[in-house]
Amino acid sequence: MIPSRLIEIFLQVIQINALSANEKPLADFINSFLTNLGYKVEFDDSAKFTQSNTGNLICKIGSGGDFVMTAHMDTARPTENVKPMIKEDRITSSGDTVLGVDNREGVAVLLYSLERIALEKIPVKDFTVAFTTCEETTLFGSKYLGLNGNIKKGFVFDSGYRPGSFIYSACGAIGFNLKIFGRASHSGIAPEKGINSLLIAANAITKLPLGRIDEETTMNIGTLKSGSAVNVIPELTEVVGEVRSFNLDKAENYFRQLVKTFEEEAEKLNAKIEYDYFWDFKPYTIKENSDVYKEILRAITKVGLVPSPKISLGGSDANSLNAKGIESVNIGIGAQNPHSNDEFVYIEDLIKSAEIALELVKKD
Template sequence: MFDENYKFTAVDRFLKYVKIETTSDEESTTFPSDPKQLELSKLLVEELKEIGMQDVEMDEYGYVMATLPSNVDKDVPAIGFIAHVDTSPAVSGKDVKPVIHKNYQGGDIVLPGDPSKIIKADENPELKDMIGFDIITSDGTTLLGADDKAGIAEIIDAMNYLIQHPEIKHGKIRVCFTPDEEVGRGTEKFDVIKFGAKYAYTIDGSTRGEVEIETFSADAVVIKFHGKNVHPGYAKGKMINAIKIAANFIDMLPKDRLSPETTEKREGYVHPTSVTGNETETVVKFIIRDFDADKLKEYESMLKELAEKAVANYPGSSFDFEVIEQYRNMKYVLDQHPQVEAYAIEALNRLGIKPIKSAIRGGTDGARLSYMGLPTPNLFAGGHNFHAYTEYIAVQDIEAAVKMIVTLAQIWAEK
């Protein structure tokens, strides 16, 4: 089906995008969290116009949206493709220098800008399926930015292909490139009604063939321990040190289960992320995760019981306990729209790519969008080792993702 003479543009676009710093800022209260992201967003507006997309605009928050009109005369649901412009603040994304390792023949990949940064073959089993591929990395002094500049490049190239091949029938397609996904705010200002798609896909997954329809359900818990501060020179029998109450509480957490470092696959966890305070008040913050939303209540009850025990050990102290709902497993929504996953799997099968159904031990913009009325699973973009100096992606996987998007658009029109 795919035109063998088509010259892919995704890799060239990707190599250009990664050189633009778009790190988001988790401490910022502005939106987007860092205006540097807008530099790439403005470029994307121009590129979408250049390939012939319509209704191209960037709104006041930095969301870039565009339309590829339907070329069929029957009623086809509008579908959307979404990726994010920002990169993780965990590793620098400034002055990225991409390196292409052509015709990979196995073994470790030493990154030339910092030879201590090595993509080790025994730690990256996906590499065994990339023999003969051209692998893109950074030089080792920054992350690469495949998460998710690869997804952006793939979506634009797929739209370019469809525009250049009008014989391929498709319904209305909407694309959106969002800011601040990496700091959990990617959907904060997203206007589902304005976007105008009935279903969507984020192109933000990893291994070729991934179809992710399930995420953790997530809550945050904030526990404030209240003590009593007295001048330490005269504190005997009077001081109640909130720091020690919090330490006693933390020491009671399970040591061999229910933590990120002791769980995998479908196991949930209870994870303290920060401790701040003084003798008078100490605050312990948690994130709580499980694929089964009902288990979150069990974990939260456990934390409350442990807090009660800690306070009982320090008579005269008290605590406040707050639960903040974050997001829920998108599977609960997507199960009501099985065709969204089914068409993605069919697209992969048509391309000879083995579908990999996986559950995300985290969240995606798709999880939030699904509960905002836009069912949105996550599909592979091809990158690996996200948020790390050792991030990498294969040229061949970038081009496979372009084909997947094109094929998926065609299947929606056929069905």
């Protein structure tokens, strides 16, 4: 098959609008595509956890093997009005919408590879392919991905780095919601009777090490909500943010430091705080002597590229898989300027990504 078929599949999937939790239109397309090639497709029961209108789509080749290759079906922004354009060495949108490279490129790469395997009868290992939901919002699709217990390794086709690169280590993120309870009072007539929860938040925030704390840790306050009227002392202030780190203990320690800072400031004015926190995704680091690390090195080298291991302060389905005990890397496919109207992909990167996918599954 010539690469034009790969481009054709890519252009098809980017024009299917499927946002997070509304992936069914693309899932239906993939289901039909694979079924027509003779593959058996299954849907897991993740929808009851993700609230998506479809489960993750799973396709086993042979017994399903001991490794999975994944791409996520959702895009961060709509693609229903996308007008793809081929300009010399790249595919881009008209500039009015996103292109949907993140992660329709990964979807196209896996579909194209499966089509070649079926039509050309390429000898391959047993393996599993999964198309996940809700990656852009919560990673819940991969978190609740229903794989059998034989899966030990994962290859996620979703990194914006160009082919040859792969993410072997990624941070984790603690998300938190914190509420400060003060006392409302008229700000003109009786300000002394009020307890200003917004002031407490401001005082605490100025004492936090926001931004990049060190080379592996960041802290951010993302939203601050407070007040009911200009003449009322703010009774309630809500603070939402996150702490990211490659080091699980360090992330939790900085979060505890954050809570302590808010508690101390609240105590000064006889206010109270409540909070809850959760791991959006946990960090992972794949060792160089692991099978998945060795296999991606081999595949990248085999297609004529120089392997470039990377670290990332972003989360992906690879975080979820590693949290399940499935050692996984996130493979560079070259999605440029993701989520923006300037999003594009080099045709060369699309082709090389497909070559890597096939190299991973071919029999030795």
